[in-house]
Amino acid sequence: MEVQVKKGLETVTVELPDGATLKDIEGDGVVIFLNGEQADPDTELSEGDEVQQVPKSGKLGQEDQDQSDESDDLDETDDEDDDWGDEEDNNEDQE
Numbered sequence: 001m002e003v004q005v006k007k008g009l010e011t012v013t014v015e016l017p018d019g020a021t022l023k024d025i026e027g028d029g030v031v032i033f034l035n036g037e038q039a040d041p042d043t044e045l046s047e048g049d050e051v052q053q054v055p056k057s058g059k060l061g062q063e064d065q066d067q068s069d070e071s072d073d074l075d076e077t078d079d080e081d082d083d084w085g086d087e088e089d090n091n092e093d094q095e
Contacts (some may be wrong), residue, residue, distance in 0.1 A: 005051045
C-alpha cells in the first residue's frame with residue numbers, strides 16, 4: 001500500500017505492507033497527524049492515507065528556518081536614513 005508522508009515542505013510516497021501502522025513511519029520528536037487529525041501511533045494505515053509529521057518542539061524545520069531568516073533580512077531597515085519624525089522638519093512646518 002502507498003501513503004503520502006509530509007515532513008516540513010517535503011511530501012514523499014512511502015510503500016508499506018498491509019497492516020502497517022503509524023509506528024512504522026513515526027519519527028523521533030514528532031507529533032503524527034493522519035488525514036488532518038492527531039492519531040495514535042497504533043493506528044493502522046490504509047491505501048492513500050496522508051500522514052504529516054510535525055516537530056513536538058513547535059519549531060520550524062531547519063529548511064523552513066533558513067527561509068524565514070532570509071525574509072527577516074529583507075525586512076530590516078536602517079533607522080538613520082528614516083526622515084520620519086525629524087524635529088527639524090517638524091519645526092519648519094510650524095513657523
